[in-house]
Amino acid sequence: MLLRWFLLAGWRGVLGLRLGPLHDPAYVHGWQISAAETNRLTLNLDSWLIEAVNIIDVESDQVAWTTKVVYRRLGARLLWAFVLPIHKLTIPYVLRRAAARRAPSDRS
Secondary structure (H helix, E strand, O other): OOOHHHHHHHHHHHEEEEEEEEOOOOOEOOOOEEEEOEEEEEEEEEEOEEEEEEEEEOOOOEEEEEEEEEEEEOOOOHHHHHHHHHHHHHHHHHHHHHHHOHHHHHHO
16 A cells, blocks of 8 residues: 555656546556557556556566656656656565465466
């Protein structure tokens, strides 16, 4: 729960991302679902500083997470350089937690 609020504060307060509704099925933690395919989920958000896209590919028991960031302002690159180490620590942690929480019947 603490991690979720940390992420929301960073997305809104630091990156200025305009999150959607947190409990709407068209969003994942405020990120808009722009494409949902069998093995791929694409999430989008933007702010006056950046445009961010997360692409999550699931293949068997492996997950690949790709983050694309488009800088809209001069200071955005510097800000992302500050945020990137946190991003690189957080994503693997979140994925490990999600894998550990899967129900035993879901595992193949």
